[in-house]
Amino acid sequence: MDPPCDNDGYAPASPRTEGDEEYEMVDRNNGPTSSGLRRRKTWSAQNETDRETARLLESLPSRQLESLATTLGKDTIHFKHRRMKSFHGGSGVDPSNEIADAMTNDPQFAEKTEDEIEEMLKGMTTTLSSKRVIMHKVSSRRKRGVGRFTRFKYNVAMNWQHFKYSVAEVMYSLELWKSHLKLIEGHFGTGVTSYFLFLKWLFLINIPVFLLTLGFVVLPQVLYRWLKQDPPGYIEPSENSTYVSFTGIELLTGQGWFENTELYYGFYTNRTINLIGNHNYEMKYAYLFTCGGYYLLCLIILATSILQSYRKYYIEGSGDINFYYISKVFNGWDYGITSVEAARLKHKSLFLELSEYLAGFKGKKEKTLSAKCQLFMIRLCTNIAVLGLIGASGYLIYYLSSIIRRIEIPYLIDVLAIPLCITGVHLILPILFHLLERLECYVKPKTELYIHMIRTMTLKGVTLIVLVNFWFTELSKDSTLCWETYVGEEIYRLVIVDFIFTLLVTFLFEFMRRIVANYCIKSLSVAEFNIGRNTMDLIYSQTLCWLGTFYCPLLSCIVLIKLVIIFYVKRVSVIQNCQPSMRPWRAARSHTIFLGFLFSFFLLTTVAVACGIIFVEPSDNCGPYKGQNQTYQVVTELIDSWKDDYTWLTYTIEFISSPGFIAAVVIILGMGTYYLRLVMIGHKQMVTLLEQQLTLEGKDKNFLLKLLQDVNKKNKDKKKTSRPLTATSYLSDDTVTSPGGRTFIRQVAEASSRTGL
């Protein structure tokens, strides 16, 4: 019996013998290559009939589609529906010619820009050499017969490409800390690297904030002071103060010489700066609008980052379906690991996780009701304890702040007490939280980690809120001092003390622990780098930066320097003192969660600073807003001053800030969110439905193929009797009834009886 003529370019390499050898089909063109896929069927092809079935299988549209999908990438899949036959028809021809032909013969090809063609090329999974050949062929064919307008379009597109490439080159040479990141990733994997990448990202965000404040606020003030000598030098313009010289202690406390410099709000003038001709520079507007400007910028950057991250990691990786084994097997190995030790640990950790999960899977026991009740009571108690601790620390801060202002305390302690207390609370309480979590016995370490993070961030948020509340209510009532400068100094001290404590903790817990572990106590293990705690510290310091930049404009510069120093210190410490962790760190999900924390803290600081601007009275004798009832008053006065000149503008602003409009916008946004959520739920249900359908179709297909095999076998056996087979003899069979497949069986049976396979 001759094999049916196959037009798919594949042929048996040699006449195969019967038996249980696997039937092999080898691509005659290139042998086992990456562009022509080598196929080997695992059907145990015992005889000729199975080979026919296998050959039929090969020409199934879905199999064709898969091979083409992997070769050409998704974009060009629509080419192939029309050109399937011709693509596989050419045996012995270089496939790149076929691909180039397919690309140029498509009618839409002429419309495609250089960009899109490059995207397609980059997405193809053939070898680089064939890609170059295709590129060459495609570009040579494009050059024929294009009109003037299309040539102009190509020029524009090509220039845009060149521009994009040169920008990419510049960005590449400016890229910070690349070699350090590579070293860390090689030794520790993606988890620890995510901390350093987060640090780098925060560094990059702070740069525009710094540049904005420098350019619009600090520089004009500096120039004003130098050129107009008003105030002359840094002497405080009041009768009973002497010139304070710079001693080293100012770096720690932020007071003294620093108090009357551009570092703090109080130094800025409220005058109109007039340096060049008759261009006026209103410091009042500049200060406020710069503040609004960098908050808006940070909002845009944060919102886009969190949206991108959420979409990449939560939506495309849908959170509900938990492919545990698949993610272990296919995503388990971190390809960036280069050190032997890290590789050994990674292998071990994969093995331990799998065996733990397997052990847990086999011996899962249901908890008794009393055990569940007990656990619930324990968790209730621990949560109350946590809330109590947080409340207590908040009250402590408040009490301390109010006491310090009333009692006489020696100099250094009274300024440093609050920062030390706050930092101490932030260090000690998380340790207590850890102990409580151990009591709570969470099954998954992931849950424990998330709960710990939420508690720590709540603690930090509460202490900051208490402090800010104290400043705005109590401190601003004190008319003898410039309270904004004092607030700026407090935040400066918080930042510096936090920085010193970070360095101390790194030194003590990582460096000393390694010394002790290596030389004194052998049983103590070297520390692992605690990614969660360190990232939360970074978020906290960034919160302080955002909170304080209004009152201390150069704080962003200080935070930039702090971030650089922390990067190098942590990098050295991690390489020297830490070992890679055995537990995997889910960098992708955690990244979204950390961005979420950062965003919520950003919103808190915006609200806090906005409250300060709108509700709190500025001090009378310092700063750009002295003598006014509200800082925000300058804006309302500005808008009022426009009333005569630009009435339409005033009306628009009044309309937009009216409560009715805002309420309407909020309602519309709420409805839009609700609608999109309904759409998302509908999509999820659709996906589950389609998956079920797919499974059923797959089962159908298997069933039908088995039936086909049986039919072929029966035909072969019955061929000797030369009795024409009718379709009806099969339809009476019990096994014919299958959901959705009845007509197909009849057709196949009829076809097979006709052609006499």
Place this chain on the structure above:
Amino acid sequence: MGNKVTTFTEDQLEAYQDCTFFTRKEILRVFKRYQELSPDLIPFNMTGDESRKIKLPSDVIEQMAELSENPFKSRICQVFSEDGNGSLSFDDFLDMFSVFCEAAPRDIKTAYSFRIYDFDGDSYLNKEDLEKTLKNLTRDELTTDEVNFVVDKVLEEADLDDDGMLSYIEFEHVISRAPDFLNTFHIRI
């Protein structure tokens, strides 16, 4: 500053830039790494056909720091080599790092990771492929029973049409759901 040897012509660099996810400087950097692997074999001047013709054997490539600890290093070299035996020309080498770099989109990474895990090259991940993958990952420490159990579980999770193998479409369906894939399938050069 002395005589500057041009490694690649402008056209070559432009073609590389268009076909990979690298910029020019990165391409030259990758070339430097390639040449350091075997300075005798690789000339400085690659303006002719050398980038396709001259190939480094797979054991030289596998000694690279980026690949030496990777359990799939031999499979990676085989997938990216033109004839399947693991020896890489510079074109293949550049292609390999371009796929692994950060700018490569998910589709192409999924396609190549499928090929890497497909040990027998039949464009299906059957049980033997999955067993070999698992053994490479855990360095043979799991027992045969456990390996079989895990492989069955993987097929249960991913095999939609129940044929006992993972086709590319099924693989892509589950990998696109895994958020860490882009992070782990990434080699810095």
